Amino acid sequence: MVRDLYELKIGFIGAGNMAFGIAQGIIASGKVPAWNIIVSAPTMNNLPRFKDKGVSITLSNPEVLQRSRLVFLAVKPHIIPEVLQEISGLVSGDHIIVSMAAGITLQTLEQLLPSGSRVVRMMPNLPCVLLEGAVLLSCGSCSGQEDEVLLKSLLGACGAVDSGPEPWIDAHVGLSGSGVAFVYVMAEALADGAVKMGMPSALARRMAAQTVLGAGALLRDSGKLPAELRAEVCTPGGTTIHGLHALEKGGFRAAVLDAVEAATQRAQEMGRQQKML
Amino acid sequence: MDLYELKIGFIGAGNMAFGIAQGIIASGKVPAWNIIVSAPTMNNLPRFKDKGVSITLSNPEVLQRSRLVFLAVKPHIIPEVLQEISGLVSGDHIIVSMAAGITLQTLEQLLPSGSRVVRMMPNLPCVLLEGAVLLSCGSCSGQEDEVLLKSLLGACGAVDSGPEPWIDAHVGLSGSGVAFVYVMAEALADGAVKMGMPSALARRMAAQTVLGAGALLRDSGKLPAELRAEVCTPGGTTIHGLHALEKGGFRAAVLDAVEAATQRAQEMGRQQKML
Numbered sequence: 001m002v003r004d005l006y007e008l009k010i011g012f013i014g015a016g017n018m019a020f021g022i023a024q025g026i027i028a029s030g031k032v033p034a035w036n037i038i039v040s041a042p043t044m045n046n047l048p049r050f051k052d053k054g055v056s057i058t059l060s061n062p063e064v065l066q067r068s069r070l071v072f073l074a075v076k077p078h079i080i081p082e083v084l085q086e087i088s089g090l091v092s093g094d095h096i097i098v099s100m101a102a103g104i105t106l107q108t109l110e111q112l113l114p115s116g117s118r119v120v121r122m123m124p125n126l127p128c129v130l131l132e133g134a135v136l137l138s139c140g141s142c143s144g145q146e147d148e149v150l151l152k153s154l155l156g157a158c159g160a161v162d163s164g165p166e167p168w169i170d171a172h173v174g175l176s177g178s179g180v181a182f183v184y185v186m187a188e189a190l191a192d193g194a195v196k197m198g199m200p201s202a203l204a205r206r207m208a209a210q211t212v213l214g215a216g217a218l219l220r221d222s223g224k225l226p227a228e229l230r231a232e233v234c235t236p237g238g239t240t241i242h243g244l245h246a247l248e249k250g251g252f253r254a255a256v257l258d259a260v261e262a263a264t265q266r267a268q269e270m271g272r273q274q275k276m277l
Numbered sequence: 278m279d280l281y282e283l284k285i286g287f288i289g290a291g292n293m294a295f296g297i298a299q300g301i302i303a304s305g306k307v308p309a310w311n312i313i314v315s316a317p318t319m320n321n322l323p324r325f326k327d328k329g330v331s332i333t334l335s336n337p338e339v340l341q342r343s344r345l346v347f348l349a350v351k352p353h354i355i356p357e358v359l360q361e362i363s364g365l366v367s368g369d370h371i372i373v374s375m376a377a378g379i380t381l382q383t384l385e386q387l388l389p390s391g392s393r394v395v396r397m398m399p400n401l402p403c404v405l406l407e408g409a410v411l412l413s414c415g416s417c418s419g420q421e422d423e424v425l426l427k428s429l430l431g432a433c434g435a436v437d438s439g440p441e442p443w444i445d446a447h448v449g450l451s452g453s454g455v456a457f458v459y460v461m462a463e464a465l466a467d468g469a470v471k472m473g474m475p476s477a478l479a480r481r482m483a484a485q486t487v488l489g490a491g492a493l494l495r496d497s498g499k500l501p502a503e504l505r506a507e508v509c510t511p512g513g514t515t516i517h518g519l520h521a522l523e524k525g526g527f528r529a530a531v532l533d534a535v536e537a538a539t540q541r542a543q544e545m546g547r548q549q550k551m552l
Binding site for chain 2: 159172177181184234258264265267
């Protein structure tokens with residue numbers, strides 16, 4: 001049973017860009033008022049923009065635990081152990097702890113928190129800061145369907161949200177986390193191609209960015225497979241099919257699969273290194 | 278000149294015309310009832326009518342009732358349309374052709390001498406108001422017409438202008454480039470599937486990742502290289518992936534693709550001149 005979201009108290013430990021993006025998404029969803037959200041940070045530096053949105057602010061991590069039921073851990077991975085040590089004694093069976101820390105496994109989180117704690121791992125990506133993120137959730141051993149449904153409902157305005165077993169998180173890092181940078185490289189190369197063909201650099205970059213965004217919008221909103229969309233735009237003998245042939249000759253697809261694989265394997269490796277500590 | 282009084286027409290009622298018309302209406306600068314669209318049959322006209330746009334089966338009526346006229350028919354239809362309307366084109370009209378591969382020279386040859394002609398190269402995401410549009414003015418249209426069009430089309434996406442040779446590069450980058458990005462999304466998803474993610478989830482996240490990265494690229498005001506440096510944690514997953522892209526010659530393949538598409542556009546333009 002999903003309780004009335006309007007009464008839900010939400011907290012963030014950590015006040016960086018990702019926390020701000022997620023908080024904005026939650027507020028934008030209209031399901032939780034800003035004053036039911038509290039954020040903590042070690043200094044006041046990053047807190048004013050939260051306050052401007054009507055969110056409560058504090059310099060005390062324990063206060064976040066005391067005033068919230070759903071707590072997002074939004075600190076850098078190497079800070080996680082000390083934060084968990086600090087709050088562990090305040091975590092009850094009512095709390096849902098959601099870690100956004102890259103590379104920190106559910107096993108690690110559950111080891112550093114009281115037995116029976118409801119833990120969820122959340123892998124967002126950078127475009128969450130513009131409410132166009134890709135987020136994957138993975139529930140720990142003591143959290144379940146109800147917590148997942150709650151989170152999906154709250155985070156819907158952040159972008160695409162889904163859930164799965166923890167191994168998918170590493171693939172999600174490769175695809176949607178690092179994938180953002182791979183798309184940056186594509187935009188840069190598209191612009192360079194246009195510059196080679198005589199277009200000035202600033203115009204080429206502007207159009208490349210817009211082309212990437214527009215294609216992404218069509219991919220997301222059309223409900224069709226990329227291959228289907230591609231077939232629709234290939235006029236026989238036209239410019240597009242000439243360009244696509246060049247991509248294939250250059251081994252473009254293989255390079256992209258290699259990139260997702262390499263990034264995913266590095267994520268898996270980092271996860272294994274934790275288990276050995 | 279008060280845009281609110283401007284009468285706008287479209288010859289052709291396909292998806293691109295609909296997208297551009299929607300963008301113009303969304304700009305709030307021209308009311309829907311000052312726009313008229315023509316097509317050979319009623320098939321595509323109802324959705325325009327639903328938006329408050331006037332509809333007709335007569336191309337000449339569009340010329341008579343509009344000052345700014347978009348030609349939104351397929352390239353092979355252009356010659357017969359121009360022949361049909363040429364006698365009605367005056368010095369007040371601005372004719373904007375969206376037909377791929379039809380040069381300003383061709384348009385000016387088929388219209389009365391002195392006609393104000395602009396070539397416009399949109400791309401498919403215009404249908405979602407996230408297009409990339411390049412304008413190029415003919416010999417008798419100028420700054421005023423360019424400013425007018427940029428103002429009207431701003432809600433369609435990114436709009437800019439330049440000399441006609443840039444149009445071919447724009448076709449390669451923003452026209453065909455959309456398909457190149459489709460291939461990237463497909464390959465990103467395939468990579469995730471290889472690493473254990475189910476296909477439907479991978480495709481959904483790949484599409485969202487492309488869209489989100491595009492939004493950051495557009496709105497950050499920073500160079501792609503700068504954005505890339507910001508997200509490369511030392512020794513992290515991203516730099517491992519980027520190395521694989523470089524090893525695979527990813528960038529070269531993309532430049533090759535834009536070059537090949539642009540050269541094909543240039544070739545098609547030359548073939549016209551020989552007719």
